[in-house]
Amino acid sequence: MALEKLRKEDTLEMRKRLIGQSCRLFYSDDPVKIVRARGQYLFDENGTRYLDCISNVHHVGHCHPSITAAAAAQMELLNTNTRFLHDNMVVYADRLRATLPEKLCVFYFVNSGSEANDLALRMAQQYTRHDDVIVLDHAYHGHLMSLIDISPYKFRKLAGQKEWVHVAPLPDTYRGLYREDHPDPCQAYADTVQHLIEEVHRKGRKIAAFFAESLPSVGGQIVLPEGTRLKSQSEYVRAAGGVFVADEVQTGFGRVGSHFWAFQLHGEGFCPDIVTMGKPMGNGHPLACVATTVEVAEAFTANGVEYFNTFGGNPVSCAIGLALLDVIEKEDLRGNATRVGAHLKDLLKNLQLRHQIIGDVRGVGLFVGLELVTDRQQKTPATETAARVVKRLKEEDNICVSTDGPWENVVKFKPPMCFSMEDAELVVRCIDRILTGQLHKDAAVYSSYQKMVHRYTDHLQIH
Ligand SMILES: Cc1ncc(COP(=O)(O)O)c(C=O)c1O
Numbered sequence: 358m359a360l361e362k363l364r365k366e367d368t369l370e371m372r373k374r375l376i377g378q379s380c381r382l383f384y385s386d387d388p389v390k391i392v393r394a395r396g397q398y399l400f401d402e403n404g405t406r407y408l409d410c411i412s413n414v415h416h417v418g419h420c421h422p423s424i425t426a427a428a429a430a431q432m433e434l435l436n437t438n439t440r441f442l443h444d445n446m447v448v449y450a451d452r453l454r455a456t457l458p459e460k461l462c463v464f465y466f467v468n469s470g471s472e473a474n475d476l477a478l479r480m481a482q483q484y485t486r487h488d489d490v491i492v493l494d495h496a497y498h499g500h501l502m503s504l505i506d507i508s509p510y511k512f513r514k515l516a517g518q519k520e521w522v523h524v525a526p527l528p529d530t531y532r533g534l535y536r537e538d539h540p541d542p543c544q545a546y547a548d549t550v551q552h553l554i555e556e557v558h559r560k561g562r563k564i565a566a567f568f569a570e571s572l573p574s575v576g577g578q579i580v581l582p583e584g585t586r587l588k589s590q591s592e593y594v595r596a597a598g599g600v601f602v603a604d605e606v607q608t609g610f611g612r613v614g615s616h617f618w619a620f621q622l623h624g625e626g627f628c629p630d631i632v633t634m635g636k637p638m639g640n641g642h643p644l645a646c647v648a649t650t651v652e653v654a655e656a657f658t659a660n661g662v663e664y665f666n667t668f669g670g671n672p673v674s675c676a677i678g679l680a681l682l683d684v685i686e687k688e689d690l691r692g693n694a695t696r697v698g699a700h701l702k703d704l705l706k707n708l709q710l711r712h713q714i715i716g717d718v719r720g721v722g723l724f725v726g727l728e729l730v731t732d733r734q735q736k737t738p739a740t741e742t743a744a745r746v747v748k749r750l751k752e753e754d755n756i757c758v759s760t761d762g763p764w765e766n767v768v769k770f771k772p773p774m775c776f777s778m779e780d781a782e783l784v785v786r787c788i789d790r791i792l793t794g795q796l797h798k799d800a801a802v803y804s805s806y807q808k809m810v811h812r813y814t815d816h817l818q819i820h
Contacts, residue, residue: 365390365402383759384751394419397773397780399757407751408780410758413771416610416637417684424640427680428673436673439466439666445675452682453648456617458628463654465647466670470606470635471499473645474568476664477631478503480649481566481600484656489557491550491567491594494527495576495763498568498604507568510575510763523557523564525550525590527573530582531717531728532736542582547589554597564599566631567591571619574607577762578726578769580719586623600630600653606645607724610637611685611774614695614722622721640681644674690774694722701725701770701781708785712792714739725770726761727788738764746791754787779809 363371368390372382382388389407391399396418399407409419417424431445439446450464467473482488490507492498497510505511506519518524526534528546535542550567557564569587573579581587591601608619609632616622620629630653635645649657657664668674685691702720705727709715716730716739729739729746743766750756761769768788772780 383757384748386748387752389751389757397776405755407755407757408784410756410770410772410776410780410784412773413607413612414636415641415773416612417640417681417688417690418773418775419641421640421684423684424642424677424680427676428642431673431676434672436671439668439670443672443675445672445679446670449670449675449678452679453646456682457632457648460628460650461632461648463649463651465649465664465666466674467645467647467666468643468668469499469645470604470633471501471504472666472669473606473633473635473647474498474507474602474604475501475503476647477568477602477633477649478507478566480631480647480653480657481602483660484653485563485565485598485600487563487565487598489521489523489562489564489599491523491525491553491557491564491599493569493573493576494524496527496568496570496573496604497575499606521562523553525553525567527576527579528581528586529573529577529579531719541584543584543586544589546582547593550590551593554593558597564594564597566600566602567594568602568604570604570606570608571622572608572613572721572724574724574769574771575761577728577767578720578724580721581623586627587620588624588627591627591629595630602631602633603629604633606633606635607771609634610681611691611694612637612722612724612771614691614693614698617691619721619724638681639674639677642674642677643668644678645669685774688775691722693776694774697776697778697781698722698725700778701785704781704785705788708789708792711789714742714792720770723770723772723774723776727768727770728762729766729768738762738766740764740766742766742792743768746788749791750784750787753791754783756784756787758784777809 390402392402393400397409399409454462492507495510497508498504507522509524512518526549530537530542535545539545554564594601603620605618611617613619630650632648638644702718702725705718709718714729716733716736717728719726729743731737731739743760746768747758750758758768761767
């Protein structure tokens with residue numbers, strides 16, 4: 358509570374003085390100071406409420422009472438070193454196992470998506486005894502040095518591409534190499550991976566892994582083309598002796614609605630060799646995981662070196678993870694993601710009919726992107742307008758969204774999974790108003806929405 362008593366200006370001054378400036382703030386010109394949150398709503402130090410359209414970490418809603426209760430109860434009882442035997446870790450692993458294909462049945466708990474991907478890379482290299490990695494263009498897989506190396510989104514701004522890293526084109530049918538008008542974009546994109554593998558072999562190198570997000574996020578909320586999707590790519594990689602790593606750090610735990618894991622969108626029977634998970638897993642608590650096959654796990658164990666992670670899979674983290682799985686089921690949040698996500702996409706598609714600047718609307722479940730372009734033919738990124746939409750939504754409507762994609766022109770929606778139909782309607786109306794060039798918000802629309810929010814917050818006893 359003491360921290361809340363700092364004046365906003367003092368917090369900002371201390372942050373500038375004490376915290377590394379490469380750690381950026383949202384809305385750096387006029388940052389928001391959030392002091393509490395519930396569901397999909399954030400509250401600043403004056404009690405002003407913001408609608409959160411982007412906190413994909415706070416998956417089942419901010420400060421969900423079931424998660425808080427599970428964490429507090431376990432914290433009071435025991436939180437100890439992961440080398441002691443404890444029920445929570447094994448019960449949680451068993452619950453996760455039930456969500457995955459049978460082959461993915463060995464688990465390693467860690468504390469962040471970066472740790473999970475770093476471990477996956479180690480495992481892949483140890484299992485295959487190969488070194489090289491294929492990644493999709495514009496990908497981001499984490500902040501460790503090993504992951505900066507396999508993240509084109511980062512290494513292009515830093516030391517550049519290492520010789521063991523190979524970049525395949527992003528299968529983006531809106532503005533990528535092969536587009537909607539291509540007769541078979543799935544096969545064309547799969548072929549790019551096969552050609553890359555042949556090139557790697559010609560250099561006398563061998564593929565350890567292909568890392569791919571099941572739905573590329575930083576790349577611009579990309580939904581891969583219908584059809585075989587990543588299945589063929591994974592087959593080519595396996596034929597070359599490598600493994601397929603599905604990075605589900607952003608997309609797992611039902612965000613896509615129809616499936617628990619986004620890789621399950623890639624076709625019946627498609628099974629990665631390694632799945633990494635993080636962000637939504639602990640609803641804000643640092644909890645992440647690597648799931649893999651017995652074969653990969655045995656190869657990882659074979660050198661006799663212990664894998665020890667002080668905090669990964671501790672009793673409190675696992676209690677939180679278990680509670681999160683229960684909430685997803687009890688509150689039918691996958692159903693909600695399907696329904697509200699479809700509604701949001703429909704509303705945005707309607708908006709596209711009236712606003713030339715909307716080049717593309719895409720998404721699955723509550724993973725939705727709105728791509729803005731100044732020219733539909735040339736697909737010139739409307740980066741400035743996207744930034745203006747983000748700023749005005751925050752300043753005029755108290756709505757938090759942000760942008761993604763190589764040109765930061767894709768307005769992204771990855772809200773907590775309790776996001777409602779009314780939330781979707783409000784944000785689309787506000788975007789409509791901003792794109793139409795209206796200066797002020799529509800009072801009638803806003804007051805009916807406010808009434809709905811009050812009903813909701815009263816129900817949750819948020820005061
Ligand atoms: C796809 C993906 N993988 C991995 C990571 C790294 O996760 P963390 O920030 O928890 O280390 C991120 C983070 O943004 C991500 O988006």
